[in-house]
Amino acid sequence: MADLKRRRGGRGGFGAPGPGELVLRYTLLLLVLAITVLPFLWQLSTSLKGPYEDVFAQTPSFVPLQPTLENYAKVAATIPVWTYALNSLIVAVIVVGGNAVGATLAGFALARLEFRGAKLLLALFLSTLVLPGEVTIISQYVTVRSMGLADTLLGVALPGTIGMLNVLLMRTAFQAIPKEMDEAAVIDGATPWQRLVHLGLPNVRGMLSVITIFAFIGAWDDFLWPLIVLNDPKNFTLTVGLQYLNGTFSANPRLIAAGTMISFLPIVILFASLQRFFFRGVAEGAIKG
Amino acid sequence: MTAPVLPAQGALRRRITPWLLVAPAALWLFVFNVWPSLNTLVLAFTNAKPLSGGHFTGLDNFGRMLDDTQLVDALLNSIVFMVVCLPVLTLLPLLLAVLVEKKIPGITFFRTAFYTPVVASAVVVALIWSWLLSDRGLINGLAQAMGVLQGPLPFLTDRWLLVFSAITLTVWKGLGYYMIIYLSALGNVRRELHEAAAVDGAGPVRRFWSVTVPGVRNTMLLVSVLVAVSALRVFSELFVLSNGTGGPGGRAMSLVMLIQLYSRGFYGHFGYASALSLLLFVITIGPMLLLARLNRKAA
Structure with a gap:
């Protein structure tokens, strides 16, 4: 005792x-x-x-x-590794911007505004979650190709530009704002837009950071989708380019090692500086799908 | 006083604004999710190819599946993948979470370090392991230097060694992810239960099995379903380790590798690839529905 x-x-x-x-x-x-x-x-x-x-x-x-450091120069002479890094960055920036805007607007509307068809729309957003991305990847390619975007970076970025999971996560974040605050704003005659900007956004910054960080990493790390969309080696993103390097010049491990570090180091730095958001993201159910 | 907005105009705006806000996401929902889902269902019954439109061929693609030995291999690989990953990735991350749970000095550093493989892309991880596991790589080198092996083990060129190498790196990359999921669940296990068990003389091992495990039972179920689904979806690890070949005779392929194989080029066959996609849907829908239910319960 x-x-x-x-x-x-x-x-x-x-x-x-x-x-x-x-x-x-x-x-x-x-x-x-x-x-x-x-x-x-x-x-x-x-x-x-x-x-x-x-x-x-x-x-x-x-x-x-x-x-x-000469392996880093040599790998750049073997494959256009800096162009690939730039391509990956372009895709990631489009995806981050699209999700930050698209998921926020839709998440707010679904959480806080009333409109016809809202329930049906929500059910459709939810139903996409039970579908692994690989199941629709072929038809997605057919769609992107019919838009004339095969073998382009825009074609790589477009499908993920508004993630369905992100819309639902933003909806959850907006729902967590106390109803009374919102109702007071409605009585004061605030428009939906004013409610979003002055009341909504300041209260969902945490979740917004989580989805943008995860969108960035997801786009930067993605492999299967850009591998399907891209053909021309000059359009490759970093992951596809590295696999190409591995397949073509497997003789020199130093060069492949340098290439992998170019892909890995930016992500590690981002992760180390923002790590609290990562753990929060996983805890909040930002389960990769 | 400002001029009052006409009521009719205000009402109209109120009705339209929500739709304007939701429109981009709804567009993406229909163009990149709903439509491709329906189109997969249609394409699966055609012989559409990258270079030709194709027409309706009934159940041909599904008949072809029955004779496809590569598909049998791929499914067998998936089963092995799942059977090995399930127990390992359900239990090891839990032990790891218990290890990093206690807030001792430096623990944030360890948690962050253990999570690093999760943020690296699968391609980077697979390239690192290709080098470690290659004939003249570190693992074969050290094993030979220590006299464990006479010659190098063909980790990347033997079918089953390839599958097990891919499993190893999947486990290595997944540990930190599931560890964090368990870590937030461990916070909810009531401390009094541990105290009571300790008073009753239960040691750490006993407390782990009789307090921790029952306390995180639902999370263990969630994690095991996540592990099962991702095992069925494996692609990059096997693709990169085998340098895109799928191993000797393409026998170390996964189902998703087959889908990718038929997505392009001379052998491209959107119809067959879509039929394979439907097969993937059928084998993942059970666990995915369970996952959705578990997530809703947790929320």
Whole structure:
């Protein structure tokens, strides 16, 4: 009993770890850290190794012995990797902008305004969630092609420009605003537009950040859809371009390593600086679909 | 006093504004979701190809499925994928969440680091692992240096080794994602239950099974359905690890790889690809409906 009291009284309360437990916990944490981070570091190390350093050795050096950035220049001479990065960025920017505007407007209308057909529309938005994207990818390509957008970046960006899940997430965010606040604005004669701008937007900034960040990462990381839409190597996005590099010049791992780092580093920096939004996004059910 | 808006005009505007706001999303709903869904259903009964319009061919595409040995291989791969991923990705991330739950110094760093593979694209992850698993890569090199292996294991050129390599990197990439889902669920497990169990003399292992696991049972169900659906949808990992070939004889393909294969080029066949898409729909709809129900319950 005394033991229990002591535990409850402590600052950490129940389960404040003792020294033995702490050592065990940190040992396990470091082990998992090694498993998750070492493959990335190994790739980074390979990308920095000079042409005379043996990357294949059975006991290779983890730290580059002759560190150099020339692989990054070489990969750019082999494939237009900076153009690919720019292409990926263009697609991501269109997708982010479209979702920020389109999902916000529709989410607000579905959550706060009354109109005929709202229920039916909501049911249709919801029903798209049970359909994995791959099921409609062929007909989506047929649609994009009939618009004359096959093999274009716009064709890559367009279908994801307003994500159905994002509309529903924004609707949920607007619904969380207390009804009384909104009703007061209606009585004061505010138009829907004024209610959206002055009352709605300030209260959904968190969710808006979550959906824009996830839209950016989703577009930047996407592979199957751009692989289907794009044909001409000069239009490739970074993921498609990297696979192309891998298929064509698999002889030099240093170049592929440099290419993967060009794709990976911007995302890691974005993630590290905005990580609290990521965890919130997953917790709020922004389940990738 | 400003001039009052004519009532009729105001009412009209009130009726139209919601539609204006919802119009872009509704357009996207119909053009990129509803229409392609219906069109998949139609195309599946035609022999439409990238270079020709095609016409109605009845059940031909479905008859072709029955004789398609590549499809049998793909489905078998999917089953193996799912059977291995399900227990591993349901349990390991839970253990990891328990490990990072306690707020000890530096824990945010560890949580962030464990989540990093999730934000990397599947292509980047698969290229990193291609290099690690290649004949002259780190894993084969170290194994030989330590005398575990005599020669390199063909991780990327043997059908089953390819499938298991893809499973390994799927697990590696998925751990952090499911860990975060569990982490928010663990916050809801009542602390008194742990305390009571501790008073009764239950050790950490016992408490894990008798308090933590029952407390997050619904989340475990949610995670296992998510894992099952994503196993059935696997594409990039197998595609990149096999360099687009699907392994020796294309026997390490997945269903989505087959859909992609028929989406373009000389062998392109929108009709057959659509029939395969319907098959994907049929095998995923059960878990997807369950997922929708679980999500609504959680909300």
